[in-house]
Amino acid sequence: MKFGDITFYYWFLGVFILIMFYVHAFNVKKKIIRGFVGENIENKLLPDIDYRRRKIKITFIIMALSLCVLALMRPQWGFKWEQVRKKGLDILIAVDVSNSMLAEDIKPNRFERTKLAIQDMVRKLTGDRIGLIAFSGSSFLQCPLTIDYSGFMLTLKDLEVGSIPIGGTSISSAIIEAINTFDAQEQKNKILIVITDGEDHEGDAIRAAERAKKENIKIYCIGIGSTEGEIIPYLDSNGKRGFLKDREGNVVKTRLDETLLQKIALMTGGSYVRSASTDFGLDIIYNEKLSKLEKRDIESKMKRNYTERFQFPLMAAFIILLIEPLIGDKKRHWFGDRI
Numbered sequence: 001m002k003f004g005d006i007t008f009y010y011w012f013l014g015v016f017i018l019i020m021f022y023v024h025a026f027n028v029k030k031k032i033i034r035g036f037v038g039e040n041i042e043n044k045l046l047p048d049i050d051y052r053r054r055k056i057k058i059t060f061i062i063m064a065l066s067l068c069v070l071a072l073m074r075p076q077w078g079f080k081w082e083q084v085r086k087k088g089l090d091i092l093i094a095v096d097v098s099n100s101m102l103a104e105d106i107k108p109n110r111f112e113r114t115k116l117a118i119q120d121m122v123r124k125l126t127g128d129r130i131g132l133i134a135f136s137g138s139s140f141l142q143c144p145l146t147i148d149y150s151g152f153m154l155t156l157k158d159l160e161v162g163s164i165p166i167g168g169t170s171i172s173s174a175i176i177e178a179i180n181t182f183d184a185q186e187q188k189n190k191i192l193i194v195i196t197d198g199e200d201h202e203g204d205a206i207r208a209a210e211r212a213k214k215e216n217i218k219i220y221c222i223g224i225g226s227t228e229g230e231i232i233p234y235l236d237s238n239g240k241r242g243f244l245k246d247r248e249g250n251v252v253k254t255r256l257d258e259t260l261l262q263k264i265a266l267m268t269g270g271s272y273v274r275s276a277s278t279d280f281g282l283d284i285i286y287n288e289k290l291s292k293l294e295k296r297d298i299e300s301k302m303k304r305n306y307t308e309r310f311q312f313p314l315m316a317a318f319i320i321l322l323i324e325p326l327i328g329d330k331k332r333h334w335f336g337d338r339i
Contacts, residue, residue: 002306004074011069015062022058053327060324067317075313076306087295088127089189090145092181093118094174096196097161098136103197105226106277111161114195114224117280118156122149124286127295131181134159135174137166141181171196171264172208179208179215189296190217193285194264195275197225197256209264220270220289221261222281 095118101111122130130152132143140163143155171194178192192212212219258274265272271289273281 001075001077001309004076004306004308004310006073008069008072011072012066015065015069018065019062022062026054026058057324057327060320060327064317064320064324067313067320071310071314071317073310075309077309078307079304080307082303082305086127086147088125088129088147089191089290089293089295090129090131090182090186091191091193091290092131092133092145092178094133094135094139094171094178094192094194094196095159096136096169096194097134097159097163098167098169099161100169100197100225101161103225103231106224106275110197110224113275113280115156115159117282118195119153121282121286122152122156125149132156132159133174133177133181134163135170135177136162136164137168137170137173138164139170139173139177140164141177144181169196171205171260175205175208175212175219175264178217179212182215182217184215186296187216189293190215191290191293192217192219192270193222193282194219194261195222195224196261197223205260205264206267209267213268217268218270219264219268220285221265221272222275222285223256223258223261223272224275224280225256227256227258 095111095114097111101114102109104110106113127147129145129147130143130149131141131145132152132155134140134142142159143152146152174194175192182190209219256274258272262272264270271285273284275281
């Protein structure tokens with residue numbers, strides 16, 4: 001036997017408290033009566049009081065309440081096997097971890113805002129597999145496709161700017177990494193979300209997007225940052241705050257390249273969203289696009305489906321509560337005025 005909702009066992013504490021109350025009240029009442037008239041006179045003044053029947057009535061009430069708590073815990077025994085199928089999408093999120101993501105045109109900065117938005121999205125998933133790709137000058141699969149959302153969150157938490165040793169930004173490497181990660185046999189439900197400032201310094205993102213289209217991968221792009229440009233802060237070895245500079249000593253500015261991201265998304269049947277401080281864009285993509293896509297079977301397994309038996313203790317409690325009023329608390333014959 002097992003229980004469907006074990007949390008209700010705390011309610012037995014209330015039943016125990018009620019037992020203690022009844023015992024205390026019974027003893028106090030009996031003590032007051034005997035202290036007032038004495039035991040010998042009590043038997044003469046109150047000859048019809050049957051303390052044994054009163055105890056039986058109280059016991060019946062306690063039994064009924066205990067059975068009700070047991071019914072709330074949903075006892076189950078006996079089962080049959082049932083095939084359970086989980087449906088969902090395969091979603092890879094590629095996050096730009098280049099230095100430009102430290103720009104603070106979106107607070108607290110582009111990178112930290114990205115991580116917070118991904119966390120919010122994952123909390124809404126129910127059955128979709130999700131994976132994580134980090135990219136800058138090259139790319140690396142940080143977390144393979146999984147429905148273990150807690151494990152994904154831990155991987156996301158450990159992700160940092162500079163975790164890829166090769167500098168620059170190569171959107172094409174992220175796309176190729178996604179192509180290699182997805183199952184080539186699957187012909188649908190393959191989603192890649194690229195979050196970046198769009199400055200592709202390495203590779204050929206358009207050619208990689210053409211390959212992704214042939215593999216039936218839809219790419220959704222989120223452009224984060226400003227088109228006007230933003231300086232990139234950093235801390236030196238002494239912990240002093242400064243700004244990233246090029247070899248000539250000029251302060252480097254990072255600008256959002258929306259045109260490239262729009263081309264990639266349009267080519268693969270996805271869409272492009274410009275991130276804003278009030279709405280990052282992941283919710284828009286998931287709610288308006290991904291949630292409406294046809295989902296496939298992600299996992300299929302046999303599950304024991306236990307039979308609910310809460311009706312038995314509930315019925316027993318009902319019968320006991322019907323009997324309890326029929327038990328009198330006075331000394332009478334079973335077939336007298338009252339039982």
